Amino acid sequence: MNCKNCQNIYSGKYCPNCGQRDIANIRLKFSEIINDFFDNAFNIHKGLFFTFWTLLINPGKVGKSYIEGQRKKFTNPARYLIIAIAIQAFLDYWFLQPELTQQPDFVNFYFLSEKVNKNMAFWNHTLATKYSLIHNLSMILIFPVIFVILFKKLKYNFTELLTINFYYFSSGLIVTLFAILTCIQFFVSGMKTPLIILVTFSYVIWANMSFFNEVRFWNRLIKILIAVVLFMLIRVFFMIYVLSVLFPIV
């Protein structure tokens, strides 16, 4: 076969020099454009749905395979994250608009002034809606930082833990969105926030329990719960408190 993309002469399904498929060297077919689109845009051929399903039933396997070098088996983690964020943006826009426009009730911290509490409710809502992209991206960093320290003995580095969190955070996001949509279906008025948080953290705990499975059960569970509590403290308190003090609106 003579590769029309790079002129390399080879045999096999893909050009070893540039990766173009053999089928691309024959006359253009419309089905080929469609196939290429999905392959490039959504990575469907390498199993987006397979990746999502495996992340639900055996999340540890996906993370470990990727770290250990099986990088073609599942959808690329950065690509998976972008797809999850795109799904979120799509669902927010088409289904959740009315839910998102009204500011939900927020925790009232008795040890803070009423003014600070009001600002915090505002910033909680603003972060989740107006700045949701940058907010989500900054949230991804929290678990890897905590896990590098708590699971130091396993010798994973920050990049490895961040990469697997691309998978777990994204799947958590998708699972949460389905939970929200289900809530809207069944309890038309108002979202059931505690239920949604329960769904999200159940997945996060499940995914990390599965990933760190060489650590003994209680040791592993306690460390993951510490990470969840720290995450909540940062998300529900510190970040919002700092923003409310620096940029008050009332």
Ligand SMILES: [Zn+2]
């Ligand atoms: Zn080539």
